[in-house]
Amino acid sequence: MFVTLQITSGPLTGRKAHLRAGQTLKVGRTEWADFSVPPDAQMAEVHFALACHAGACTIRDLSATTGLIVNGAKVSEAVVRAGDVIEAGSTKFAVRIEEPTSPGGATTAAAVGLGAAAVTVGAAGTGGSGYEKVPTSLAIEVCKRLSLDAPAQALLTDKQNCKQYFELLVGQEMFNDAARFLGQALPKREAIWWGAVCVRAYLEKKLTTPDRTAVEAAEKWVVEPKQEHCRAAEKAAEATRHETAAGWVAAAAFWSGDSMAPADLPAVPPKDTLPGQGVYVAVNMTATGDDPRAIPERFRTCLQLGAAVADGKNRWPEKKG
Numbered sequence: 134m135f136v137t138l139q140i141t142s143g144p145l146t147g148r149k150a151h152l153r154a155g156q157t158l159k160v161g162r163t164e165w166a167d168f169s170v171p172p173d174a175q176m177a178e179v180h181f182a183l184a185c186h187a188g189a190c191t192i193r194d195l196s197a198t199t200g201l202i203v204n205g206a207k208v209s210e211a212v213v214r215a216g217d218v219i220e221a222g223s224t225k226f227a228v229r230i231e232e233p234t235s236p237g238g239a240t241t242a243a244a245v246g247l248g249a250a251a252v253t254v255g256a257a258g259t260g261g262s263g264y265e266k267v268p269t270s271l272a273i274e275v276c277k278r279l280s281l282d283a284p285a286q287a288l289l290t291d292k293q294n295c296k297q298y299f300e301l302l303v304g305q306e307m308f309n310d311a312a313r314f315l316g317q318a319l320p321k322r323e324a325i326w327w328g329a330v331c332v333r334a335y336l337e338k339k340l341t342t343p344d345r346t347a348v349e350a351a352e353k354w355v356v357e358p359k360q361e362h363c364r365a366a367e368k369a370a371e372a373t374r375h376e377t378a379a380g381w382v383a384a385a386a387f388w389s390g391d392s393m394a395p396a397d398l399p400a401v402p403p404k405d406t407l408p409g410q411g412v413y414v415a416v417n418m419t420a421t422g423d424d425p426r427a428i429p430e431r432f433r434t435c436l437q438l439g440a441a442v443a444d445g446k447n448r449w450p451e452k453k454g
Contacts, residue, residue, distance in 0.1 A: 135231045135425035136185045143224030144172035145376055151425040157184040157282055164410035167309055171375055176222030263296025264443035267318050272298030275318045278406050285310035308432040312416045315439045316409035321389045326355045326449050327442045328382040328412040331419045331435045343372040344379035354386040355449050363390030378418040385411030
């Protein structure tokens with residue numbers, strides 16, 4: 134089963150997300166959501182969760198007070214079907230559900246093959262984390278900064294290093310949690326470089342002028358992490374209206390600076406987790422793309438790219454001069 138959730142009315146009309154059997158998508162206003170709609174002030178921080186099972190799709194209200202509406206009726210939990218309309222805040226979503234043409238066939242086999250490759254990437258890591266560029270040794274320490282789904286939490290022990298836990302998540306096809314975890318485990322520069330690499334790998338030929346400017350601004354900050362480059366990334370992200378993967382990479386670069394406040398106002402330091410969350414959104418948007426059937430392969434490839442960055446095998450160019 135493949136599910137597409139697309140915004141049909143609201144601030145980010147046209148934006149979509151995909152999920153397949155075994156995956157859960159959290160939707161809300163903030164970076165804590167997998168599918169974030171920042172401009173909708175009426176939406177809760179994490180408004181609802183859409184879960185795709187083998188034979189059904191369910192939705193659950195997480196908003197506490199705001200409420201969730203499906204086909205005009207307020208619900209706390211319900212089964213969602215193709216064509217249903219979901220309302221959260223001032224945003225409306227349409228649901229499209231497709232069944233795979235050949236269950237267990239070519240698409241599944243390809244995904245499994247890529248999984249083996251993903252697990253072996255970075256095997257030569259030398260740090261206590263298992264990766265050369267990841268400073269925190271134990272996965273459980275990284276996870277204190279995260280909100281993981283329950284199945285991912287169940288896999289966590291107090292003795293796993295970061296590489297072991299990351300590869301376990303990939304092997305179990307918990308791609309969202311794996312990307313969320315790596316975004317927090319990597320140092321800021323490495324995380325943002327990973328996001329930029331993923332965008333370049335899959336979206337290079339589709340980048341609009343604002344998107345290209347956003348990626349370049351993020352890359353410029355990575356090469357030379359100055360506050361002025363953070364401000365340039367902020368403007369570039371705003372030009373994309375935070376609707377694209379490139380825009381989120383630029384936003385992550387901006388959040389890596391000293392202050393989120395305008396330059397002429399007292400500093401407001403960003404939360405330390407914000408850059409990694411922005412990178413996660415960028416990677417998620419890149420991996421999900423337009424074709425639900427390609428999601429496993431794209432996600433695995435993006436995670437492979439991240440593991441290579443973590444192990445120091447994919448580095449940004451050094452500043453000239």
